Amino acid sequence: MNAPHEPDELLTIGEMSRRTGVAASALRYYEDIGLIATVRTSGNQRRYARHMLRRVSLISVAKRLAMPLSDVHDAFGEVPMDRTPSHGDWQKASRRWKRQLEDRRRGIERLEHELTGCIGCGCLSLKACALLNPDDALAATGAGARRLEDIAGSDSGREGSARDEL
């Protein structure tokens, strides 16, 4: 006895909060927007299936990566909420998450590479930098930069001056 949890035991919102580190208010919010699901007791209290722990943990991870919750929703894809997801369900989701991460990493790597070049030349030049060509996945953030190549464009006529744009 005192077995901590039966495999099919449901968790209260308080347990869920303590075990994931996510505030109860946030859990309610996630439910409101359809990221997680609950069942209710006869007294209308939320109970969480154990597989929701994984969903909530992944939401936390996404937060650390500054992913908008809409992307998180997409990343979950068809992972079911009404039953314990199967091996294959999570496997597909893992791949989706991995692609998301890869996209983000590649965007960062490109910037790192460019900045390395900029440190090399010492000017943090905006002419050559890929910083100016935000055609990568991270641009999905919204009203991000676009048409930055205008800078390079209008400068193309006066490349003689090394201090240009400084």
Place this chain on the structure above:
Amino acid sequence: MNAPHEPDELLTIGEMSRRTGVAASALRYYEDIGLIATVRTSGNQRRYARHMLRRVSLISVAKRLAMPLSDVHDAFGEVPMDRTPSHGDWQKASRRWKRQLEDRRRGIERLEHELTGCIGCGCLSLKACALLNPDDALAATGAGARRLEDIAGSDSGREGSARDEL
């Protein structure tokens, strides 16, 4: 003639907006919070020094990486706004930016690595994943996950069940 811009020519807010892709309202906001600076004409209109193009572009980049503007402020550090920054000014800033990017990339790489393992085992397991140990730089996002290791902890007593937590 028709030389597009003298090196010391100042830009209007409209030019700045067109050339950086950042809305004029956003440029005013960035000025309000001290991320950029302007000089004023006798008629009180904003005029932007050309080196502000670089600052604004970097702000856009940061947005694509979902960096809060406060971090952007830190990343600029001592790059001066009242004069054209020197070679060394930008060089120091470049290194600061690079460190920020490296931190973010490493966080993502760790998650990618873990997810790769999860795809391998097929379970997206929350027991072993570093997803549960968010002690990296990205946790700075704020109320992110903490104490996730509770999950692993309370499960440690019943490792026999492969379907645990699913």
Place this chain on the structure above:
DNA sequence: GCTTGACTTAAAGGGCACTTGAGATCCTAC
């Protein structure tokens, strides 16, 4: 001189991701 478009400010509004508060209800322990 006048029109037109770009610009000014201040204040309000909006989306996201929550938190806080009030007041009611549920559940567990004694």
Place this chain on the structure above:
DNA sequence: GTAGGATCTCAAGTGCCCTTTAAGTCAAGC
């Protein structure tokens, strides 16, 4: 059976990052 903490709903508030609106000013072309 009742005290206490946990939970419920709903509304409003918060912080960030802007955009929109209103009402007025500036600058350039005709």
